[in-house]
Structures are given as C-alpha cells and as structure tokens.
Amino acid sequence: MENAETAMRDPVYLHTRREPFDYGLLPIPKLIFSDGATTLGSLKDKLIQRSSSFLRVDSATISETLQISLDDARRVLDTVAAVLHSDSDPLVSAKPDEIDDVGVNVFDLILFLYIQSYKRLLPRTHKDSASVADVWPSTSAFDGYLSALSPLQLVRSNSRKFMPSQADEEAHQLSYLQKHLANILSLLAEPVEGKGDESLVLPMENFEHLGFLIQFGERGSRGIPLSQAAPFFANSDPDMPAAPVSAAQVHEWLLQSIADAMEHITDRASVKQNGPSSASSSDQDVPMIDANTSSAKSSSSTRGLTFIEGISKSSFVKQAADLKGSSMKVVNCHDSVIYILAPLRYATVYGCSDATVILGAVGKAVRVEHCERVHVITAAKRICIANCRECVFFLGVNQRPVIVGDNHKLQVAPYNTFYPQLEEHLTQTGVETSVNRWDEPLALGVIDPHDSLSHPAGVSDVQAETAARLDPDQFTNFLIPNWFTGESPGSTKDNPFPLPEVYMASQLRNHNNLGEIKQVLGETSLDDGKKRELSSALHVYFKDWLYASGNIRQLYCLQND
Structure with missing residues (x-):
C-alpha cells in the first residue's frame, strides 16, 4: 500500500536520453536516411x-x-560506444585496440542510424537586437571572405535569451520519437511465424534496446530497467524468457507514455511561469539562460546535468564534491578561466569567447561548439569541435578529434596540465594516458546537417578546414593553482600524458634560455635609472605576452570575488 501511495505521489515519467542527440550525431551523408525504416529495414537484414x-x-x-x-565505420563504432545506454555492453569498456574485436549490437546500430535524420531544435525567433553583442574583432582576417557574423554572433543573433531550454529540447525530442515510433518499433520487431509481417511482436531483449533512446526515471540518471517499467514485461520470471509482446501493444503504451511526459513538461513550464511555490524544486527543469539568474557565478543541476553559465572576467572552479551529476555544460562564459576538476561522463562548452576551460577527465565525450578564442584543456576519450574560430585545444584524447561545421584557425596541442586528483579521475573515467591522438584531427565537413543555426551563404562548397598543430615554441604548461584542489590528497605530480619530443625539446630550450637571461641580468651592473628602465620594458613585454597568449585569464584566480 505504501509503495502504491509513493508511486501516486511521484509518478515515473518517460524521458529521452539526451546523450545520443547531443553527442551521437555524425555529419556523414551516407548515414542519414530520409525514408524512415524503408532502407534501414533492408540494411538491418544484411547486417x-x-x-x-x-x-x-x-x-x-x-x-x-x-x-x-573503414575510417568512417570506425568512427561510427567509437560514437555508438560513447552514447550507449548500458555500461555493461562490452563495447563501452573495450580498449581502443579492442573496439573492432567486440563490435556493436545490430539493433543499437540501427537505432543510432535512425536518429541521424534528427534536426536540432531551432532557436526561438530573435526579438532583441540590443542583445546581439559584437565580440568578433572588426579587423577579422575573414571579413569579406565569409559572413560578417562570427559563430558566436550567429548564436547571439538568435539571442541567448531566446535559446531553447532543456525542457524545450526534450519536448522536441519526444515529438520526434512520437512521429517516428512506428518505424522504430518495426525495426526492432519480428514477424510471427506463419503470419508474416502483418503480425509483428517484440521480444523483451529487442524491447530493451529502446533504452538507447528513452528511459524511465530522472533524466541523466540511470533510471530503471526499461522492461521493468513496461507493464507487459515488469513481472517476468528472470529464469523464464518472457513471451514476445505485440508491437501494436508496445506502440500504444509508448505513445501514451510520451503524451504523459509532454503534458508533464507543459505543466512544469506553466508552474515556472506562474511561480515555483507550488512545485518541488527538484522537479524543475532549468532553461539554459536561467541557470544563473541569481548570480553569474552560481551553477544549477537539472536531471544529472550541471550548468556553469554567464561567467565574465573572473575565475570559477568546480570539484567532484560540488557536482550533483556526471554531465556538465559551460555556456556563454567570456574572458574567464573555468576549472572543472572532476571526473565526468559528458561535457559541452558552448557559446564562449576569450576563455580558458579546463575539464578534468571525461569518460564519454566532449563537445565544443560556437566558441571564439577559447583555450580548452581536457583529458577525454573523444572530442567533437563544431563552428569555432581561433581556438586552441590542449588534448589528451584516446580517439581522433572530430571537427565539423564552419571552423577557422583552430589549433591542437598536447595536454599541458595536471592537478593532484587527475590520475584518479582518469582511472574512474577509463581515459588511457598511453594513447593520445591529439595530432590526428578529422574534419568531416563544413555544414553540419543536424545544426539548426543558419550558416554563412556559399560555404557549402568550401573545403572543410581542419586544425593545425600548435607551434612548439608557443607551447607552455598551464599551472592549476594548488589552492583549488581542496583537502583531498592526490598522487598526480606531473602531466600523465607523455609530451612529444619536439614539444619537450622546446620546453627545455625555453627553460635554458630563461636561465641564461637570469644569469646575464645577474652579472650586469646597472645604475638605478637603467634598472628602472629595464624593469619597465620587461613589464610591458610581459603584459603584451599575457594578453597575446591568453594567460592574462589566469590572473583572475588572484582576484578576490
């Protein structure tokens, strides 16, 4: 009785899994099928x-x-592994050289291919021209070559104030599944012997693959097993295979579950507009732009997702103990340093400029999108970079960095920092320090067919631009202040990713040059006037270097908030 009352008080709603839609879309034309299940049904049979x-x-x-x-096929395997719903699947835990030996389940692959036709939700109509900030330099090297709008201006021309909330995005994904549900179920179903395709049924093991797209329970959490949420499989004897269920029955039940979920989202939106006093704060889904309404330096968690938004001219740090979920979004931060010193499953950096973002260890995927002049430092299994300009990526990555969309003047470099708990976090997330493919960027195309934002006219015929390697003479180690690491001890004393020889040699050369300069200055006799003149010149050059290199941001760590 008590359980029934609890269920009535806290109904369990269906949610889409955001991971396949956020991190599982590849702009490879041959993977995008516009005819629903027609072609995919034939491909499934062949597979x-x-x-x-x-x-x-x-x-x-x-x-x-x-x-x-073969390269694109391997990219498919790597991407499916990053967004699979079951951590017990052998593909998830496979080491880079084991991926092909393990392979992917055919039904998971088919669902992955089906959603490649998904288009992201359009930003809401721009209504406030004053909110469009011009942060792109007026002397841009690309003026006259591409659109006058930079990637960040493209985002802002749609107005961050009117960007879709997480609830909007989920409602859009639910609507997509609602429209395509019959096709999706037909790809998982099997015909009844002797009755042909007119009578389709779903075995429980096929039904469980829907967990790739949906779950019951808090979005972003592990939820409950899909078969346990379904009334026709919930009480199955684990020692006896459950009888297949009519695909029509499953379709009807899922349509009702989706309708209930969409109504719940609408009700939450209504409560938010009318005031939160009548609803549980834990049940509120936070729009991107509203995650920091009280303070630009606060962060909010919603269904396992933590936001950091609106940081400007400051530094901000989050450690493992500060996070309530395993996914992170850094949104709309400018001229700042953001430290995320924690193990994560997923991370997104979106719409940032003139910032440095340090992501501790990311076990699934990182996505960096619509950013300008941003330095991203991360140890991760995979990273996707989309529509960015003049950004530098210091990477310790197990898979080739994927570059999609309209990018310009990107640079990649080896991983360049550490903090005491880093190796512990790498172990927790499964990131291998012995495999670093930072210098093998893979450009998949200029236009991302999944991107709802408008693109500069005429760029569809432009050759995709990849990333260049950072000049070793410009490579420097990034020092993470030790007072940010808290009380928790750690064993990491140095960068766990071995530096390539050319970068190591450059560091050694710079170190020796510094020693020689110190020696010369120490041995040079100067009067007080010359000392002041030399000191002033050094300060000017140092200040110029701080701004040119982006290291000026690290001085924000010394400011008192």
Whole structure:
C-alpha cells in the first residue's frame, strides 16, 4: 500500500536520453536516411546476416554494408560506444585496440542510424537586437571572405535569451520519437511465424534496446530497467524468457507514455511561469539562460546535468564534491578561466569567447561548439569541435578529434596540465594516458546537417578546414593553482600524458634560455635609472605576452570575488 501511495505521489515519467542527440550525431551523408525504416529495414537484414552469433558487427561489416570508408565505420563504432545506454555492453569498456574485436549490437546500430535524420531544435525567433553583442574583432582576417557574423554572433543573433531550454529540447525530442515510433518499433520487431509481417511482436531483449533512446526515471540518471517499467514485461520470471509482446501493444503504451511526459513538461513550464511555490524544486527543469539568474557565478543541476553559465572576467572552479551529476555544460562564459576538476561522463562548452576551460577527465565525450578564442584543456576519450574560430585545444584524447561545421584557425596541442586528483579521475573515467591522438584531427565537413543555426551563404562548397598543430615554441604548461584542489590528497605530480619530443625539446630550450637571461641580468651592473628602465620594458613585454597568449585569464584566480 505504501509503495502504491509513493508511486501516486511521484509518478515515473518517460524521458529521452539526451546523450545520443547531443553527442551521437555524425555529419556523414551516407548515414542519414530520409525514408524512415524503408532502407534501414533492408540494411538491418544484411547486417544480421553478416553478424556474429551475438548479433554484433565490426567496422569492416559496417563499411561494406553501408558503403562507407573503414575510417568512417570506425568512427561510427567509437560514437555508438560513447552514447550507449548500458555500461555493461562490452563495447563501452573495450580498449581502443579492442573496439573492432567486440563490435556493436545490430539493433543499437540501427537505432543510432535512425536518429541521424534528427534536426536540432531551432532557436526561438530573435526579438532583441540590443542583445546581439559584437565580440568578433572588426579587423577579422575573414571579413569579406565569409559572413560578417562570427559563430558566436550567429548564436547571439538568435539571442541567448531566446535559446531553447532543456525542457524545450526534450519536448522536441519526444515529438520526434512520437512521429517516428512506428518505424522504430518495426525495426526492432519480428514477424510471427506463419503470419508474416502483418503480425509483428517484440521480444523483451529487442524491447530493451529502446533504452538507447528513452528511459524511465530522472533524466541523466540511470533510471530503471526499461522492461521493468513496461507493464507487459515488469513481472517476468528472470529464469523464464518472457513471451514476445505485440508491437501494436508496445506502440500504444509508448505513445501514451510520451503524451504523459509532454503534458508533464507543459505543466512544469506553466508552474515556472506562474511561480515555483507550488512545485518541488527538484522537479524543475532549468532553461539554459536561467541557470544563473541569481548570480553569474552560481551553477544549477537539472536531471544529472550541471550548468556553469554567464561567467565574465573572473575565475570559477568546480570539484567532484560540488557536482550533483556526471554531465556538465559551460555556456556563454567570456574572458574567464573555468576549472572543472572532476571526473565526468559528458561535457559541452558552448557559446564562449576569450576563455580558458579546463575539464578534468571525461569518460564519454566532449563537445565544443560556437566558441571564439577559447583555450580548452581536457583529458577525454573523444572530442567533437563544431563552428569555432581561433581556438586552441590542449588534448589528451584516446580517439581522433572530430571537427565539423564552419571552423577557422583552430589549433591542437598536447595536454599541458595536471592537478593532484587527475590520475584518479582518469582511472574512474577509463581515459588511457598511453594513447593520445591529439595530432590526428578529422574534419568531416563544413555544414553540419543536424545544426539548426543558419550558416554563412556559399560555404557549402568550401573545403572543410581542419586544425593545425600548435607551434612548439608557443607551447607552455598551464599551472592549476594548488589552492583549488581542496583537502583531498592526490598522487598526480606531473602531466600523465607523455609530451612529444619536439614539444619537450622546446620546453627545455625555453627553460635554458630563461636561465641564461637570469644569469646575464645577474652579472650586469646597472645604475638605478637603467634598472628602472629595464624593469619597465620587461613589464610591458610581459603584459603584451599575457594578453597575446591568453594567460592574462589566469590572473583572475588572484582576484578576490
């Protein structure tokens, strides 16, 4: 009785999993099917025929069946591994050299391919021209070559104030699933023997693959097993295979669950507009722009997702103990240093400029989008960079950095920092320090077909621009202030990613040059006037270097908030 009352008080709603939509879309044209289940049904049959006894396929099979390159097929495997719903799947825990041996389940692959047709939610109509800030230099090297709008201005021309909230995005994803649910179920279903395709059923193991797209329970949490939420599988005997269920019955139940979820989102939006006093604060979904209404330096968590938004001309730090979830979004931060010294599953950096963002260790995926003159330092399994300009990425990554959209003057460099708990966080997230593919960026195209933001006219024929390696003479170690690491001890004493020889040699050369300069200055006899003149010149050059290198941001750490 008590359980029933609890269920009535706290109904469990269906949610979409944000991970496949945020981190699982690849702008590879041959992966995007516009005819629903027609082509995918045929591809599924071919994949099953060529699969192992466990219904798994490797990159060679994917390449041959989908008629894509082996590199693109491997990219598919890596991406599916990053967004899978079950951590117990062997693909998730496979080491980089084991991915092909393990392969991907055919049904997970088919669902991944199906949502490649998804288009992101359009930003709301721009209504406030005063909110469009021109942060792009007026003397941009790209003036006259591309649109006058930089990537960040493109975002702001749609107005951050009117960007979709997390609730808007989920409602859009639910609507997409609602529209395509019949097709999706037909790809998971099997015909009844003797009755053909007119009578389709879903075995429980096929039904469980829907967990790739949806879950019951708090979004961003592990939720409850999908079969336990379904009335037709909930009480199945674990020792006896559950009987397949009519696909029509599953369709009807899921449509009702989606309708209930969309109504719940609408009710929460109504409560938010009318005041939060009548609703539980834990049940509120926080719009991106509203995550820091009380203070630009606060952060909010919503369904396992932590926001850091609106930091300007300051430094900001979050450690593992400060986070309530395993996913992070850094949004709309400018001229600042953001420290996220924690293990994460997913991280997004969006719409930032003139900032340095340090992400501790990310076990699934990082996405950096619509940023300008940002330095990103991260240890991660994979990173995707979209629509950015003049950004530098200091990377310790196990997979090739993927570059999509309209990017200009990007640079990549080896990982360049550490903090005491870093190796512990790397172990927790499964990031390998022995594999660093920072210098193998892969440009997949100029236009991202999933991106709802407008693009500069005429760029569709422009060759995709990749990232250049940072000049070793410009490479410096980034020092994380030790007072930010708290009381928790750690064993990391140095950068755990080995530096390439050319960068190590440059560091040694710079160190030796500094020693020689100190010696010369120490041995030079100068009167007080010359000393003051030399000191003034050094300060000017040092200040110029701080601004040119972006290291001026680190001085924010010394400010009193």
